Amino acid sequence: MGVQLRSRTNVDARHELERRRDFLCAAMRESGQHTLVLGISGGVDSTVAGRLAQLAVEQLREEGEQAWFVAMRLPYGVQQDAEDAERALAFIQPDEVLEVNMQAGSDALLEALESGGLAFTDAHQRDFVLGNIKARQRMVVQYAVAGARGGLVIGTDQAAEALMGFFTKYGDGACDVAPLTGLTKRQVRLLGQQLGAPAELVDKAPTADLESLAPQKLDEVALGVSYDEIDAFLENRDVSRPAFDTIVTTYRRTEHKRQLPLTPD
Numbered sequence: 001m002g003v004q005l006r007s008r009t010n011v012d013a014r015h016e017l018e019r020r021r022d023f024l025c026a027a028m029r030e031s032g033q034h035t036l037v038l039g040i041s042g043g044v045d046s047t048v049a050g051r052l053a054q055l056a057v058e059q060l061r062e063e064g065e066q067a068w069f070v071a072m073r074l075p076y077g078v079q080q081d082a083e084d085a086e087r088a089l090a091f092i093q094p095d096e097v098l099e100v101n102m103q104a105g106s107d108a109l110l111e112a113l114e115s116g117g118l119a120f121t122d123a124h125q126r127d128f129v130l131g132n133i134k135a136r137q138r139m140v141v142q143y144a145v146a147g148a149r150g151g152l153v154i155g156t157d158q159a160a161e162a163l164m165g166f167f168t169k170y171g172d173g174a175c176d177v178a179p180l181t182g183l184t185k186r187q188v189r190l191l192g193q194q195l196g197a198p199a200e201l202v203d204k205a206p207t208a209d210l211e212s213l214a215p216q217k218l219d220e221v222a223l224g225v226s227y228d229e230i231d232a233f234l235e236n237r238d239v240s241r242p243a244f245d246t247i248v249t250t251y252r253r254t255e256h257k258r259q260l261p262l263t264p265d
């Protein structure tokens with residue numbers, strides 16, 4: 001899995017943008033794939049990764065190579081912050097936008113599981129499991145496009161989510177290239193600002209938005225610690241004792257998500 005910390009304290013936004021765009025160009029050249037694929041949610045991570053993807057394919061085309069970026073809208077039913085996703089697309093200016101509504105497929109899978117005999121302890125557990133199905137179904141459709149177009153799937157993993165294991169294993173954690181690796185949330189926002197992304201997206205409160213019973217639930221509520229505190233931990237700044245304990249406990253509990261599958265000796 002492409003999940004790593006590798007965070008650094010000081011980054012120069014302009015330099016980081018060039019380096020990460022060039023990384024995407026090199027990954028396309030070396031893999032012989034001509035397309036990049038990424039879901040655009042309206043959050044800051046996919047806004048920054050999406051713009052980087054578009055800049056990378058434009059760079060390759062300037063150099064005479066074939067390259068194309070497919071941005072994907074992947075709402076589950078009606079997404080409450082759909083306007084932000086539209087804002088992100090308007091800023092990214094992707095070569096192509098594909099929209100797939102994830103509701104019918106995700107619901108059908110859950111219903112088939114229940115018909116097959118899987119029972120949940122309560123509505124909350126059912127909703128949480130459905131949330132991870134949504135994230136994995138998004139992975140399935142992005143890989144379908146990559147398979148059809150000769151493409152690489154972009155992941156938006158960054159150091160704050162990697163540290164907390166805050167992603168669905170083999171869902172949004174699965175990808176071919178992860179251009180935001182190592183960035184703290186603050187640094188992702190810095191890159192967004194440098195790119196000229198709309199301030200409302202750069203400053204937007206992060207949400208995984210996977211739970212139908214708690215739409216737009218803030219990551220910080222789910223995590224029990226703020227991104228400022230997670231970033232402070234990653235950047236070797238002072239962190240309160242309760243935040244430190246939460247971060248270390250969560251990091252240890254989610255170690256399996258940052259590793260390859262367990263295998264016999």
Ligand SMILES: Nc1ncnc2c1ncn2[C@@H]1O[C@H](COP(=O)(O)OP(=O)(O)OC[C@H]2O[C@@H]([n+]3cccc(C(=O)O)c3)[C@H](O)[C@@H]2O)[C@@H](O)[C@H]1O
Pocket residue numbers: 131132135161165166167168169171172207208209210219222256262
């Ligand atoms: N020790 C261990 N060694 C090896 N494997 C282990 C394991 N413990 C669990 N597992 C496996 O891992 C599974 C649990 O992991 P997983 O399926 O990911 O599920 P889980 O970590 O329970 O849930 C994913 C969390 O990430 C959040 N999330 C998801 C997607 C996107 C975002 C976002 O920020 O956008 C956030 C989501 O809100 C939720 O809190 C278990 O069901 C089991 O299969």
Ligand SMILES: Nc1ncnc2c1ncn2[C@@H]1O[C@H](COP(=O)(O)OP(=O)(O)OP(=O)(O)O)[C@@H](O)[C@H]1O
Pocket residue numbers: 038039040041042043044045046047072073074075076079138156161172204205206207208209
């Ligand atoms: N509704 C959606 N439509 C398209 N892609 C999505 C959607 N929800 C999630 N994704 C994909 O899953 C990734 C992980 O979601 P995550 O919430 O961590 O990132 P984000 O929404 O871009 O930023 P933030 O973490 O600040 O909310 C997104 O970057 C995006 O590629």
Ligand SMILES: [Mg+2]
Pocket residue numbers: 041043206207208209
């Ligand atoms: Mg989000």
